[in-house]
Amino acid sequence: MGFGQFLEKVSEYGMCEINEASFSAGSLEKVAQLYGKILGKKLGGDLKVLDKEEFKGPLGSGIGIRTINNKGTQIRFNYDSKLSKFAGKESYTLTSLTYWNPNNPDFQSPDLTIVFHPTANVQSILSKVADAIKTGRISESIEQSIRLDEVSKKELKAWLLSKGIDPFYSAPSKKEGLKKQLAKKGLSEEFAIFAGEPEKNSMEGELKQTEKDFETTYSDPDLVFEDIEELVTLIGMKEWKSLIVCGMGGIGKTYHVTTKLEKMLGEQGLDWTYHSGAKVAPFSFYKSTFMERKKVIVWDEADSLLKNSDVIMMLKPGLDTSGDNTFEYISGTRNMVGLSKKEIINYSDFVDAEITNGAEITMGKEKEGMVKLPSKFYFEGSMVFISNMRANQIEPAILSRSMFVDVYLSATDVLKRIKTILRIKVKSDPTITDQDVDEVIEALGEKTGKQLTVRAAMLALKMKKSGLNNWQRLATMYA
Numbered sequence: 142m143g144f145g146q147f148l149e150k151v152s153e154y155g156m157c158e159i160n161e162a163s164f165s166a167g168s169l170e171k172v173a174q175l176y177g178k179i180l181g182k183k184l185g186g187d188l189k190v191l192d193k194e195e196f197k198g199p200l201g202s203g204i205g206i207r208t209i210n211n212k213g214t215q216i217r218f219n220y221d222s223k224l225s226k227f228a229g230k231e232s233y234t235l236t237s238l239t240y241w242n243p244n245n246p247d248f249q250s251p252d253l254t255i256v257f258h259p260t261a262n263v264q265s266i267l268s269k270v271a272d273a274i275k276t277g278r279i280s281e282s283i284e285q286s287i288r289l290d291e292v293s294k295k296e297l298k299a300w301l302l303s304k305g306i307d308p309f310y311s312a313p314s315k316k317e318g319l320k321k322q323l324a325k326k327g328l329s330e331e332f333a334i335f336a337g338e339p340e341k342n343s344m345e346g347e348l349k350q351t352e353k354d355f356e357t358t359y360s361d362p363d364l365v366f367e368d369i370e371e372l373v374t375l376i377g378m379k380e381w382k383s384l385i386v387c388g389m390g391g392i393g394k395t396y397h398v399t400t401k402l403e404k405m406l407g408e409q410g411l412d413w414t415y416h417s418g419a420k421v422a423p424f425s426f427y428k429s430t431f432m433e434r435k436k437v438i439v440w441d442e443a444d445s446l447l448k449n450s451d452v453i454m455m456l457k458p459g460l461d462t463s464g465d466n467t468f469e470y471i472s473g474t475r476n477m478v479g480l481s482k483k484e485i486i487n488y489s490d491f492v493d494a495e496i497t498n499g500a501e502i503t504m505g506k507e508k509e510g511m512v513k514l515p516s517k518f519y520f521e522g523s524m525v526f527i528s529n530m531r532a533n534q535i536e537p538a539i540l541s542r543s544m545f546v547d548v549y550l551s552a553t554d555v556l557k558r559i560k561t562i563l564r565i566k567v568k569s570d571p572t573i574t575d576q577d578v579d580e581v582i583e584a585l586g587e588k589t590g591k592q593l594t595v596r597a598a599m600l601a602l603k604m605k606k607s608g609l610n611n612w613q614r615l616a617t618m619y620a
Contacts, residue, residue, distance in 0.1 A: 163232035173206035183271035186210035198340030213243030249339040261286035388548035413437035423451035473504025474516040
C-alpha cells in the first residue's frame with residue numbers, strides 16, 4: 142500500500158495498519174501528524190507538527206519531527222539518518238519517539254524515549270505506547286515491540302569494547318578510572334551522549350542562536366551600544382582605569398564589551414581577562430587583581446563585588462584617577478611598609494616569578510615552595526564592571542572614579558529589537574508573514590504580564606504556525 146493510499150484509508154476508517162516500514166523524506170511530517178493525532182487521543186489533545194529538527198543523543202543521530210498539543214505535551218518522532226533505498230528511492234525508518242512533559246522547558250533533556258523494535262508495526266501499538274508514555278512502564282502485550290531507552294550494563298560493555306576500552310571499567314566502582322580512559326581517548330563527550338546526558342538538537346540550537354542574534358542586532362536605540370564600544374576602547378588603551386556598564390540584563394552589555402576587547406587585544410587570557418559571576422572573598426579578589434595587575438580585567442555579573450564593603454575600600458585607591466593606583470591588603474601578606482615604590486614593584490615581580498616556578502601563595506608561615514603576596518602593589522591595568530544594578534545602587538565613590546554607562550531600555554525599545562530579529566529570522570520561511578510577527582509581538586508583549594524574551598517570541602511563531610489555539614501561553618512556558 143502506498144502512503145497516499147494509507148492516508149486515504151485513515152481518512153475513511155480513522156485507522157489502518159502500515160505495512161511499510163520506511164517513508165520518503167517528504168512524508169515524515171505527514172506520518173508524525175497522523176501518529177500525533179492517534180496518540181493525542183490518549184494524551185489530551187491532537188499533537189500538531191511544531192518543527193523538523195536534527196538531533197544527536199543516546200540513540201545516535203537522526204532527523205526528528207517535533208509535535209506539541211494544547212497542553213504543552215511534546216513528542217518527537219525520530220527517524221534514522223542512514224538513508225536506505227526503497228523501491229529505488231531514498232527512505233527513512235521510524236526508530237523511536239521522544240517525550241517531554243508539559244512542565245519540562247529543557248528541549249535538550251527529554252523525560253522519556255521509547256525505542257521501536259525493527260519488526261514492530263508502530264501504528265497497531267500506538268495506544269499501548271501512549272500508556273507507556275503516561276506510566277513510564279511497558280505492558281506485557283508490547284514488551285517485544287518497544288523498550289525504554291536505558292543504558293544497560295550489557296550495552297555499556299559492548300560500547301566500551303567498540304571503542305577499544307576494557308569492559309572492566311563498566312563496574313560502578315571504576316567510575317573514576319573510566320573517566321580517565323574516556324578523556325585519554327577523547328571520548329568524554331561521546332560517552333556523555335551515549336549514557337543519556339542532554340542531547341543536542343537543532344531546535345534548541347536555533348533558539349540559542351536567535352538569543353545570540355538578539356544581543357548583536359539592534360533596531361533602536363543604537364547610540365548607547367556604540368558608546369559602550371568607544372569607552373571600552375579607552376579602557377583597552379589604558380587611558381582610563383575603570384568603566385561601569387550597568388542596567389537591565391540580556392540586552393548585549395557583555396557582548397559589546399568582550400568583542401571589542403577581542404578585536405583590540407586578541408583572545409582573552411593574555412592581555413585581558415574575564416570573570417563571570419565572581420562571588421569572591423576580599424582576599425581572593427585582592428589575589429586575582431594582583432595576578433592580573435597589568436591587564437584589562439572584566440568583572441561580569443559584578444553585583445556582589447560592587448556591594449562588598451571590603452572590596453570597595455580596596456577599589457577606592459586602586460582606581461583613583463589622581464593617585465598611584467595602589468591596592469592594599471594587610472592580613473596574611475608580606476609587609477611593604479617603609480619600602481620604596483621600586484622595591485614594592487621588584488617584590489611583586491619576584492612573586493610572579495615564584496608562582497611561575499610552581500610556588501603556592503600562602504597567608505600563613507612561608508615554607509619552601511610558598512610565597513606571600515605583598516601587602517601593597519601598584520595596579521597598572523584597568524577594569525570593566527558589568528552589572529544589572531541601577532546607578533543609584535552603586536557606591537558613589539566608585540562611580541566617581543569610573544566612566545559609566547547605564548543601559549536601561551524601555552519595554553518599547555526591547556519589543557522593537559525583538560521584532561527586528563524575528564523579521565530577519567523568518568525571511569527564508571514564506572509561510573510566516575510580517576503580520577504573524579506583529580501578532581506575536583502584540584500578543585506576548587501585552588498579554589503575558591512579564592517581560593517578553595526573544596526565545597518566547599520565536600517559539601510563539603512556530604506554535605502559531607502549527608495551528609495551536611493557545612500558542613501565546615505555551616510559548617511563555619518555554620521562555
